[in-house]
Amino acid sequence: METPQHPDPGPSPLTVPPPANPLLAGRTALVTGAASGIGRACAQALAAAGAHVHVVDRAAEAAKSLADEIGGTAWVVDLSDPDAVDTLPDGADIVVNNAGLQHVAPVHEFPPERFALIQRVMVETPFRILRRTLPGMYERGWGRVVNISSVHGLRASPYKSAYVTAKHALEGLSKVVALEAAGHGVTSNCVCPGYVRTPLVENQIADQARTHGISEEEVVGRVMLERSAIKQLIEPDDVAEAVLWLCGPRTGHITGTSLAMDGGWTAN
Ligand code: NAD
Numbered sequence: 001m002e003t004p005q006h007p008d009p010g011p012s013p014l015t016v017p018p019p020a021n022p023l024l025a026g027r028t029a030l031v032t033g034a035a036s037g038i039g040r041a042c043a044q045a046l047a048a049a050g051a052h053v054h055v056v057d058r059a060a061e062a063a064k065s066l067a068d069e070i071g072g073t074a075w076v077v078d079l080s081d082p083d084a085v086d087t088l089p090d091g092a093d094i095v096v097n098n099a100g101l102q103h104v105a106p107v108h109e110f111p112p113e114r115f116a117l118i119q120r121v122m123v124e125t126p127f128r129i130l131r132r133t134l135p136g137m138y139e140r141g142w143g144r145v146v147n148i149s150s151v152h153g154l155r156a157s158p159y160k161s162a163y164v165t166a167k168h169a170l171e172g173l174s175k176v177v178a179l180e181a182a183g184h185g186v187t188s189n190c191v192c193p194g195y196v197r198t199p200l201v202e203n204q205i206a207d208q209a210r211t212h213g214i215s216e217e218e219v220v221g222r223v224m225l226e227r228s229a230i231k232q233l234i235e236p237d238d239v240a241e242a243v244l245w246l247c248g249p250r251t252g253h254i255t256g257t258s259l260a261m262d263g264g265w266t267a268n
Helices: 037-048 060-070 112-140 161-184 199-212 216-224 236-246
Strands: 028-032 052-057 073-076 094-097 143-148 186-193 258-261
Touching: 028 037, 028 112, 037 052, 037 060, 037 094, 037 143, 037 236, 052 060, 060 073, 094 112, 112 143, 112 161, 112 186, 143 161, 143 236, 161 186, 186 236, 199 216, 236 258
Parallel strands: 028 052, 028 094, 052 073, 094 143, 143 186, 186 258
Antiparallel strands: none
């Protein structure tokens, strides 16, 4: 008697195998500030596309747990320490300069040491990482630098002198790298989000609600997104998707640009 044939049910929706030839197979990515928010979403997206990801952050537990989750390597480093930055791996094909912090105060009350710290983490550290990783990219003839700037790399807001200064500087660094790297198959671009739903912003919402005595919804709609045409926070995964696209094979001619993801803020 013939054995009954059962149609192959195919993979269950929970066990869909990864694509046979993922976009970034064989590539290595280094993402700073990867333990939280936008950096975390970028690390997850790059790993899902096949890259081995160096998860760099000072938040040890979160960095290690993410590295385990995505099969990457955790580097627990304080990015305000130049000596520590110079111990990071220098062989990445993709660098996402993402780590950042905010401090809000008028210029005449802004603590100078806080200003200097923000420039170190958000400008000097990207520079140090790039001066170590670019030679390898040049040698291999391929590389992608994505700098997570901000709408504040393109526009100013009061009380954010250190952050706005740092993001404008990062925009400049990104463009210089684009020019120097152009003959080597290496691109350098900024992604410039408006407000993204991350711990950095959630803390600001809570602070401002307390300071102004208004609800958190009012802070988002009337204060933070006042200059944005779209009155919604951006999701970290949406930023990561743009970063992944810039790291893909069809974007070799996009360099020295700043991709605004700001709900129309800079259209004003
Ligand atoms: P986040 O606070 O969620 O994450 C920042 C990460 O950077 C954290 O894991 C933190 O530990 C790490 N980090 C900060 N200082 C560090 C240091 N000295 N050493 C090592 N790690 C350090 O922030 P986020 O909102 O995901 O922001 C990420 C980047 O995106 C920042 O550069 C920020 O300026 C930029 N950005 C954020 C928004 C937003 O609305 N959230 C908008 C535009 C741009």
